[in-house]
Amino acid sequence: MSKQTIPLGRIFNIPIGLDYSWFLIFILLTWSLASSYYPAEFRNWPTIQYWVVGAITAILLFASVLLHELGHSLVALRYKIPVRSITLFIFGGVAQIAAEPPSASAEFWIAIAGPAVSFTLAALLTLAQPFSAGFAPLFALVKYVAYLNGTLGLFNLIPGFPLDGGRVFRAIVWGLTHSLHRATMVAATVGRIIAYGFILVGVWQMFSGNFVGGLWIAFIGWFLESAASGQVHQQALHELLGGQTVAQAMNHDFSMVPASTTLQELADRYVLGEGKRFFIVENAGRAVGMITLQKIKETPREDWPHTTAYQAMIPVDRLHLLQPNTQIWEAMRDMELDDVGQEPVVSNGDIQGVLSREDIRRFVRTLRELNYSQ
Numbered sequence: 001m002s003k004q005t006i007p008l009g010r011i012f013n014i015p016i017g018l019d020y021s022w023f024l025i026f027i028l029l030t031w032s033l034a035s036s037y038y039p040a041e042f043r044n045w046p047t048i049q050y051w052v053v054g055a056i057t058a059i060l061l062f063a064s065v066l067l068h069e070l071g072h073s074l075v076a077l078r079y080k081i082p083v084r085s086i087t088l089f090i091f092g093g094v095a096q097i098a099a100e101p102p103s104a105s106a107e108f109w110i111a112i113a114g115p116a117v118s119f120t121l122a123a124l125l126t127l128a129q130p131f132s133a134g135f136a137p138l139f140a141l142v143k144y145v146a147y148l149n150g151t152l153g154l155f156n157l158i159p160g161f162p163l164d165g166g167r168v169f170r171a172i173v174w175g176l177t178h179s180l181h182r183a184t185m186v187a188a189t190v191g192r193i194i195a196y197g198f199i200l201v202g203v204w205q206m207f208s209g210n211f212v213g214g215l216w217i218a219f220i221g222w223f224l225e226s227a228a229s230g231q232v233h234q235q236a237l238h239e240l241l242g243g244q245t246v247a248q249a250m251n252h253d254f255s256m257v258p259a260s261t262t263l264q265e266l267a268d269r270y271v272l273g274e275g276k277r278f279f280i281v282e283n284a285g286r287a288v289g290m291i292t293l294q295k296i297k298e299t300p301r302e303d304w305p306h307t308t309a310y311q312a313m314i315p316v317d318r319l320h321l322l323q324p325n326t327q328i329w330e331a332m333r334d335m336e337l338d339d340v341g342q343e344p345v346v347s348n349g350d351i352q353g354v355l356s357r358e359d360i361r362r363f364v365r366t367l368r369e370l371n372y373s374q
Contacts, residue, residue, distance in 0.1 A: 005087055011066075014073055019089035022062065029058040033144075042140055053137050060145045064121055065093040068152060071117035072097070072110055072164075079106045092152070098333070104175035104183075111167035118153030122146050161191035162227050184235045188228045195225035238329055240367055246331050247324035249363035250345045250353035259283040259310035263296050266309060271296070278342050280351055281313045287351050289313035290344060321346045322355055332360050 005017035033054035038045070045053075065088060073083040073095045084096040101107040125146035132138040157165040166187050174183035202218025205211075255270055257279045270276045277293045291313040299307050322331050322345045335343060335357060342356035 011070065011086075012074065012077070014070075014083050014095075015085040016066065017085055017087045019087055021090035022088050025090045026055075026058045026062070029061065030054040033057055037144070038140060042136055045136075049137065053140055057141060057144055057148075060141065061148050062088050062093070064118065064145065064149050064152065067121065068114045068118050068156075069093045069095040071113035075110045075113040076101075079110070081106075081110075100180065101171075104171045107174060108168055108171035111164045111171060114164050115153040115156050118149045118156070122150035122153065125149065158194060159187075159190060160194035160224055160228070161187035162231055163191070163224070166191045166228075181235060181239060184231060188231045188235070191228035191231075192225055195221045195223075195228060197221070198224060237364070240364065241327070241329045241332070244328045244363070244367075245324065246322050246326045246328055246345055246355050247352075249328055249359050250322075250324070250355045251359050252353045254351075254354045255279045256282050256287075257291075257309055259288060259308060259313075261309045263299055263304040263307045263309065263312060266291070266296060267304060278354065278356070279309065280344065280354070281309045283310065287316060287344070289315045290319060290342075290354075292341065294341070319344060323347065324352060328355075328360060328363070331355055332357075 004020050006020070008016040008018055010016065030051065031054070034050040038050045038053055066086065069086045073086060076083055076095070076097045079102060081101065082098040084098050086093060086095045097110070101110055125142050129139065129142050129146070132142045156163050157168070159165040159169040161167065161170060161184075169190065170183045170187035173186050174180055177183060198221025199218050200221075202214045202216070202221055205214025205217060208214070255274075255276050257266065257270070259281050261281075266279065270279065271293060279291050280287050281289045281291055288310070291309050295312050295314065296304075299312055320334055320340070320343050322343050324345055324347050331343065335341070342354050342359075344351050345353045345355055
């Protein structure tokens, strides 16, 4: 998970995290509900009750989003696709599914599972409303969270990639064309068109007097356009790197340092003196871990002279070790999901090299200079 994410635990062994941006939408939604919606719908409550019910509603919304993402994740696991994590953030939530679905039908069922969960929650909460009518705060919660789940399901069915509806649309195009690349490009193009529609509607709303609402709609459109553009870029990169292996891009020029080397010596001799940024730590002729410039920086400067590389390193059993024949695309995806800058490449127990994000960028530049394609 990203360093900007607060870990909340695991559900079905899937790590759940909370991005710091979640607190912004939590505050805005609580304020909006407590100052306008609930006072208009339910009069004569004490002020504190509006704020408490508003805050609980915001929390239940994100609980609903979590269940929505779990719907995607559990279906992905059924197709034996690993799920790295689920993160709640300002726009809702995202499940980090570790690979593309194996087929168009798998893509369809994974995509539709989230809205299906949201609609099911909306239906169950709607049926529960008569039973909560005797207690106004509970009735207010049940009614509004039912509405939010219905809205969440409908919004996600908009056929704008990468929303769930866009993924359902991609699955249909994929099934018809038998080409994931073509389906992705078509779905992303439609997604960008829809995103620009959001932006235009938002701007129109802003100039029509609804500045805050219009700004929010335009912001959502900008987010969708960025996400769709990112998918186009990712697909092009995937095509470029198709068939290319880690052995072709890895860096053989890496430094092995004794476990007893102090951080002060690493900084003075290797970082400043030789421009190195990561090191393999060895002990008794065996690689035992890796230490990066970031790990050195995490140690207080005054502790550098008496802190060893062994004490500050990432142990080898916590490293994601790559094989030389691993596809570069897979390695790059794993590095992004694990939020690491480099990973050792191992063959028959021996470290053959190190692959870093900069190595991948350099390799991609070379492929583009050669106008290379599979």
